Amino acid sequence: MPRQSRLSRTAARAARSQPLVSRAAPALGARDRRPVIAVQDVTKVYRLGTVSVHALRGVSVRIQRGDFVAIMGSSGSGKSTLMNILGCLDAPTGGRYLIDGMDASKLDEDELSDLRNRKIGFVFQSFNLVARTKAIANVELPLAYAGLSRAERRRRAELALRSVGMAQRVQHVPAELSGGQQQRVAIARAIVTNPALILADEPTGNLDSHSTKEVLSIFTRLNDEGRTVVLITHEPDVAHQARRVIHLSDGMIDSDLPAAVLQR
């Protein structure tokens, strides 16, 4: 790895070791109009033996810093495939993906995992918490590589859990928590590194309507604080919490509208 990037990475870590969750709005307010996400004519083909599945067939989308975007579409329309590309968990077959102005295809595995760790918070439908591990330890996990003291990791994890209303459950393991509570722990884990971008794939898919409301209000607050939120859902009520709704159909965008227009 080039010396330069190792150094700048160290500098970035040092800069980050100050404020995390406690910092209200990161310096990335909605007024900064640079796109944080620029997807250009992206395709994704999965090859299974002799069969090719065209999961994305030319998707272009720009998402500005501070936006709150819902991605809708029926099952199999390519939502998770697109999300995996946005999160640099998978590479497109064709087209280009720029995250924060950087071409994802030009980054090596190390740089990609560093970028995911520093800039992106992931939330999944199935929570993906580590079983038999207390909430506090689950939330501390992403901080393991940040070069923080044990006490500091604990402090930040507690702050993150408090911010999602889970201060009273820090010692509970996932099996002792309801679905909504587990998802709130998962959100605390996603935000403990203070990421600018939150990617959530059907985060309310396994929740009852009460927990869905709680979780959505957390996403709305994270967005109000200046974070960019991209949320996949197939529930119109959930999508309407966003400012903008992108509809995918058969691997292509078939509409991209302000949520306010759709609610009329």
Ligand code: ADP
């Ligand atoms: P959604 O999240 O909208 O339900 P996906 O992005 O998961 O859709 O899937 C889009 C299409 O790609 C589907 O036809 C699915 O079967 C296929 N697909 C998704 N992941 C893989 C994979 N890892 N290997 C092969 N095909 C896949």
Ligand code: MG
């Ligand atoms: Mg999916």
